[in-house]
Amino acid sequence: MPQKRRYKSRRTNYRRKSNKNNRTTIILIAIVAVFVVSFFGYRRYVQYQSESKVEMVQQDHSQFIKKVSPYAVELGRQYGVLPSITIAQAILESDWGTSSLASQYNNYFGIKGEDPSNTKVLQTKEYTNGQWITINGRFRVYSDFRESMKDHTKLLVDGTTWNSQQYRQVIQSKNYIDAAVALQTDGYATDPGYTNKIIRVIQKYNLKKYDEGIK
Template sequence: MPQKRRYTARRTTTRRKSRKNNNTTVILLAIVALFVASYFGYKRYVQYQNDTKVEMAQQEHSAFVKKIAPYAVELGKTYGVLPSITIAQAILESDWGTSSLATQYNNYFGIKGDDPSNTKVLQTKEYTNGQWITINGRFRVYSDFRESMKDHTKLLVNGTSWNSQQYKQVLQSKDYIDAALALQTDGYATDPGYTSKIIRIIQKYNLKKYDEGIK
């Protein structure tokens, strides 16, 4: 009898250990499952956030183009400046209308001026002697974006105060690629990558379609 009781006690202890091990395994599996679910859930959340940001950006970009394209076409018909160039420059210079110069002063093209009554001194970056430097520039202030767009067009048509023919090649260009190259050679911007940036924007957002019937 004592031996039988000892055998029963050993069996009971073994069953308890087995149940304990099983419980531990279940808990560990639950923790792993929770971790996996949380990990993939987080990845889905991050992907959703990224997709949402991309979609919002696309909507904002589309809205910006729709906002300025009709007037760019109107100016193109009147003055001969390709609308795709006008729109692409506005996108690049104003960062889709979000720059301080654009949001506060309706200047979409970084146009500078001399008259203190209609200009504002702001910091800007210029590419000089192979490097970017920060300088203070006096920029035009406009009542609305259309005024800025018209001033930009007239700048290309009339040139600068020191060279009325400065942007002659831009005006004579028959397509956006030639016009973008002319902007660089005629000295519109100091950025050495300006031409390629303008061309990429036009191609990516199919801005060429706005040039139909202009020239």
């Protein structure tokens, strides 16, 4: 009798341990399943967020081009400045219209001025002696982005107060590549990569199509 009871006790303990192991296994499987679902769900969520952000950026870029391109073409026909150059410069100089200078003061081209009544002092970066430095510059303030675009065009056509022929090569250029090179050589920007940036923007967004019929 005592041996029989001990046998039952061992069998009962075995069943308890087996049930406990089964429950542990089930819990572990459930945890792994939850982790896998959560991980791939999170990855999908991140991917969705990334795709949505890219789509929003693309839409913003498209809207900006639609905003400035009609007037760029109008100015091109009137003054001979290639619209692709005007649009590309507006994109680069204003960071798609989001810079403080553009969003608050409608200055899309970083055009500077001297009159305190229609300018604003802001920090800007310039490339000098082989390095980027931050300086304070006095920039023109406009009531409308079209004023900025026209002022930019007239700057290229009329030149600066100290050199009326400064941007003559830009105006005389027959294609956007020559015009982009001329912008650099004529001293519009201090950025050593300015020409390549202009060309890449024009090619990426097919801005060349706006030049048709201008020259």
